[in-house]
Amino acid sequence: MTRPSTVPDAGRGDAVAGPPESGSATASRRASRSRPGRRRALAVFLTPALTLFLLLVVAPIAVASYASLYKWNGFGLPQNHVGLDNYTRAFADQVFRGDLWRGFVLIVLSLAVQLPAALGLAMLLNQPLKGRSLYRLVFFAPYVLSEVTTAVLFTLVFSPNRGLGDVISRWLGAEAGAVFADPDTVLYAVFLVVSWKYFGLYLILFLAARQGIPKELHEAAVTDGADAWKAFRHVTLPLLGPTIRIAVFLSVIGTIQLFDMVWVLTGGGPIHASETMAVTMFQYGFRRFEVGYASAISIVMFVLSLAFALVYQRFVLRRDTEGALTVQGDQR
Amino acid sequence: MTSPAHPARRARSLVLHLICIAVGALIVVPVWFGVIGGFKDNGQLSTNPLGLPDPWVPGNYTDIVTSGVFWRNLGNSLLIAVSTTVIVVGAGAMAAFVFARFAFRGRELLVTLFAVGLMFPFAVAILPLFVLLRGMGLLDNPLGVILPQAAFGLPITIIILRQFFRTIPGEVEEAATLDGCGPFGFFWRVLLPMARPALATVSVLAIVASWNNFMLPLVVFTDQGWWTLPLGVQAFQGQYSDDTARVLAYVVLSMVPALGFYAVAERQLIGGLAGSVKG
Numbered sequence: 113m114t115r116p117s118t119v120p121d122a123g124r125g126d127a128v129a130g131p132p133e134s135g136s137a138t139a140s141r142r143a144s145r146s147r148p149g150r151r152r153a154l155a156v157f158l159t160p161a162l163t164l165f166l167l168l169v170v171a172p173i174a175v176a177s178y179a180s181l182y183k184w185n186g187f188g189l190p191q192n193h194v195g196l197d198n199y200t201r202a203f204a205d206q207v208f209r210g211d212l213w214r215g216f217v218l219i220v221l222s223l224a225v226q227l228p229a230a231l232g233l234a235m236l237l238n239q240p241l242k243g244r245s246l247y248r249l250v251f252f253a254p255y256v257l258s259e260v261t262t263a264v265l266f267t268l269v270f271s272p273n274r275g276l277g278d279v280i281s282r283w284l285g286a287e288a289g290a291v292f293a294d295p296d297t298v299l300y301a302v303f304l305v306v307s308w309k310y311f312g313l314y315l316i317l318f319l320a321a322r323q324g325i326p327k328e329l330h331e332a333a334v335t336d337g338a339d340a341w342k343a344f345r346h347v348t349l350p351l352l353g354p355t356i357r358i359a360v361f362l363s364v365i366g367t368i369q370l371f372d373m374v375w376v377l378t379g380g381g382p383i384h385a386s387e388t389m390a391v392t393m394f395q396y397g398f399r400r401f402e403v404g405y406a407s408a409i410s411i412v413m414f415v416l417s418l419a420f421a422l423v424y425q426r427f428v429l430r431r432d433t434e435g436a437l438t439v440q441g442d443q444r
Numbered sequence: 445m446t447s448p449a450h451p452a453r454r455a456r457s458l459v460l461h462l463i464c465i466a467v468g469a470l471i472v473v474p475v476w477f478g479v480i481g482g483f484k485d486n487g488q489l490s491t492n493p494l495g496l497p498d499p500w501v502p503g504n505y506t507d508i509v510t511s512g513v514f515w516r517n518l519g520n521s522l523l524i525a526v527s528t529t530v531i532v533v534g535a536g537a538m539a540a541f542v543f544a545r546f547a548f549r550g551r552e553l554l555v556t557l558f559a560v561g562l563m564f565p566f567a568v569a570i571l572p573l574f575v576l577l578r579g580m581g582l583l584d585n586p587l588g589v590i591l592p593q594a595a596f597g598l599p600i601t602i603i604i605l606r607q608f609f610r611t612i613p614g615e616v617e618e619a620a621t622l623d624g625c626g627p628f629g630f631f632w633r634v635l636l637p638m639a640r641p642a643l644a645t646v647s648v649l650a651i652v653a654s655w656n657n658f659m660l661p662l663v664v665f666t667d668q669g670w671w672t673l674p675l676g677v678q679a680f681q682g683q684y685s686d687d688t689a690r691v692l693a694y695v696v697l698s699m700v701p702a703l704g705f706y707a708v709a710e711r712q713l714i715g716g717l718a719g720s721v722k723g
């Protein structure tokens with residue numbers, strides 16, 4: 113996972129045969145190496161985290177990939193080996209194919225609507241403005257609410273006859289109250305609620321990155337005759353690049369795994385029109401007890417996330433000299 | 445900022461405010477609808493969804509606050525969030541210490557393993573996790589939620605803490621060693637106290653993640669006595685689906701702790717998110 117490092121860094125590398133290093137890392141290394149109980153300390157410090165992680169994160173995923181080759185109801189040991197049947201079944205299934213398509217639509221919507229809107233507002237909020245911190249506080253607040261709470265709130269907001277949906281319907285002269293009941297609109301309605309909750313997160317990330325750019329750069333561009341748009345396009349935007357690329361990454365990975373919101377808002381309906389991979393997996397795994405098939409779906413989710421992460425890491429994030437989420441802050 | 449001498453700047457700032465207020469309204473209005481909706485009866489909700497209640501009906505809120513279920517949910521959420529946080533920060537800090545300040549064969553491999561773990565969602569592991577927890581007898585047991593949550597929280601905790609631990613100069617450790625501190629003493633008496641801000645950040649992230657978790661408690665707890673707030677909210681909605689006003693009151697009350705916590709820990713939360721992304 114770790115990208116080939118372009119920055120000289122003192123703290124990493126296989127120290128056993130590493131080149132001579134300078135600075136604090138070497139000092140600390142010498143200090144810790146000279147202790148006799150070093151090996152014991154290593155074991156003691158690593159054991160809790162490693163045990164938890166291997167047992168409860170790595171092992172389940174290994175088990176899922178094993179179970180996905182079986183027809184299994186989740187009780188006893190899986191015995192009915194069916195090879196890749198669960199996978200071929202999934203990719204032949206209309207609902208699962210629909211999941212992939214709907215995931216794709218949600219990702220495109222997030223990247224084309226949600227992120228640019230957050231970026232735009234972050235740029236506006238970067239200017240001196242009275243009450244800016246209050247705005248920021250409000251915009252970010254939905255992020256701390258759980259997806260379930262948000263989903264229930266919006267179910268009620270759009271509940272027929274008693275919600276705000278009716279008010280909006282009256283204003284627009286259209287049936288806004290029924291957006292979650294109509295297969296043609298439900299996915300967009302879900303997207304709006306997801307955006308309501310996560311918009312603030314991206315706003316905050318962009319704002320933090322924008323405030324990290326030295327004022328002088330922007331001023332220099334303006335002095336050189338660039339108008340506001342040009343200064344943004346050629347100075348600010350490239351410097352925001354690393355954060356934007358991470359935001360894209362978070363957004364895609366998050367969308368692939370979307371569950372809580374959909375489960376509570378629509379349960380995936382009507383007629384699967386808002387179902388996601390995770391919802392399909394849950395239906396089969398915990399409602400119909402087709403654990404083998406459901407495991408195959410989770411493995412597809414995992415492989416998609418991992419493949420996307422690897423490709424993205426390799427071809428997009430690599431360009432950043434800044435650190436990235438999956439790069440261990442080696443630049444320090 | 446908006447002196448009369450700059451009418452253009454003033455107009456611009458006005459436009460900015462209008463945009464911000466419009467966006468803010470999109471966020472505030474649904475919540476506001478919930479807050480005042482909880483003070484209405486259902487008849488008022490259908491005739492007057494947006495306006496102030498007339499008369500105010502406090503019954504929805506008082507019924508919930510005086511019944512045990514809400515507090516039970518709240519207590520469970522709290523217990524699980526705090527336990528998760530203690531475990532994930534404890535185990536994470538120890539591992540991060542080793543990753544930051546020890547050199548050993550296989551270190552980068554382990555670090556990479558944890559980093560890849562950032563992309564392991566609950567959804568992928570939930571089925572075998574369920575089977576595993578059932579095998580260990582941890583269904584309807586808070587540990588069945590606490591331990592997996594802690595495990596899934598380790599990657600982000602380790603990454604943030606490792607970065608912080610690396611910034612502490614080696615001289616500090618040398619001095620501690622000269623004073624007779626072993627690795628345990630250095631970790632406990634020197635490193636952790638110095639790392640308080642970073643520990644606060646990862647704790648806040650862990651608390652929020654635990655507080656909002658839904659899928660895991662959904663499959664682990666069939667016993668209502670263990671339900672957390674998100675499960676409680678969803679169940680309440682199912683139970684009183686005809687009584688919109690009552691459900692609104694429950695939703696609003698369940699938001700209060702999260703928003704209150706946000707008000708207190710805003711800086712750690714935002715700093716942590718921005719920091720973890722920037723690396």
